[in-house]
Amino acid sequence: MTPRTDADEVAERPRIPLSRRRVLRAAAGLADRDGLDSLTMRRLAQEVGVEAMSLYHHVANKEAVFDGLVEVVLDEIMAAVEEADAPPPERDWRAALRARILAAREVLLRHRWAPQLIATRPTMSPAVIAYYDHVVGLLRAGGFSFDLAHRALHVLGSRALGFAQELFQPGDAPADDAAAMEQMADRFPNLAGMLADAVHDDPDGTLGFCDDQFEFEFALDLILEGLERRRAAAS
Amino acid sequence: MTPRTDADEVAERPRIPLSRRRVLRAAAGLADRDGLDSLTMRRLAQEVGVEAMSLYHHVANKEAVFDGLVEVVLDEIMAAVEEADAPPPERDWRAALRARILAAREVLLRHRWAPQLIATRPTMSPAVIAYYDHVVGLLRAGGFSFDLAHRALHVLGSRALGFAQELFQPGDAPADDAAAMEQMADRFPNLAGMLADAVHDDPDGTLGFCDDQFEFEFALDLILEGLERRRAAAS
């Protein structure tokens, strides 16, 4: 082994030249680890071992990084969706779409920051378009008119990619505080009743009050059923 | 008229003392006018005629401003929902809920920044809780078990407040570009077909391709129907 100087080490790092792809991968990793808020150009540069300003040779600006992140996730989703085993849509479009959407959901669960990003920047990137094209093709094979397929996209909304818009996280509820609980019963009798009922069913507490996966599938099945009824009525 | 000095004018402004309420109203106005991104503490201070640092006597920090904005919108929604005329839920829960949700939607259309804010910060503010309590009460009156009412909240998601999560804005489509159109037909045959079909129905062009209000109501009705089927099946 020849002795190595610091200069050697520094010189070796840039062997792999920086690229848009590598920048975006690093950005995704950073977001996975520390959340979207901690994704700054300076920290991102540090992550790939470069000065902040070098990033601008590969991405136009920070907005472009966010757009790129959506692409990265959607490519991952497309890959997962293609591997999902499901019946051919001609035989059972509901099962086919269901399996694909649940596969997409698993990708999103690995990238918790993705829904927020997709929600706030509804971009027309090729990756999103490709995904929609895939879904429409599936619906068409299942007997949908173009018109009803269009409608179906809107009904599904973000659920097509495997996430649902929640208005609040019941997990944060200070349900253990008895005084707060009583006050809540006064001001919000219906919610309090609902909570009490759920606790009755699940004596362990309210931790598992909302099973996101269960609720997601319940909602998805309700929607798929509604779409099937409209498809059948039209044909 | 006595001559006025600059000092007089300056002295007169703070007649109305700053308050949390006034800060939040100004923040909402700023967001309405210039969007959420241009809402900075410095600009907000300027809006209420004060130095930036004075704001911190009325709100803890910028996060608290955002939380406050959600409250402002939800208060407005609660007011609109209570004024919406609809049958009593005991007679027709679907019509009752539908009218309220569409009333909420009108408030959100006046505050375009609100969905994004609500989507990214699912907070447990009293205003949100109050709204949910209201909805659960309505469903209960319509014959729902607590359990199914809980499920209904999840199925509705953000639609309970009158907005849907869209994955992209078809309005941005460069559909007028014939070359791009042809390329799209190759890569995305299903979407291209859907678009062509829609244009056929609406020869004016693709501008009105997606009627958000129509799609929202279509999806809402599909969901309400599905919920009613489950309610009827359970009873």
Add this chain to the structure above:
DNA sequence: ACCTGAACACCGTTCAAGT
């Protein structure tokens, strides 16, 4: 062509000081 250092114009927020 690719990367850098210094600089600019902004942020949110703290703190000691004013009235």
Add this chain to the structure above:
DNA sequence: ACCTGAACACCGTTCAAGT
């Protein structure tokens, strides 16, 4: 009690300069 000015520690981004 309420407001301020100066300052701090950060941002994203530009630009001229390096290799």
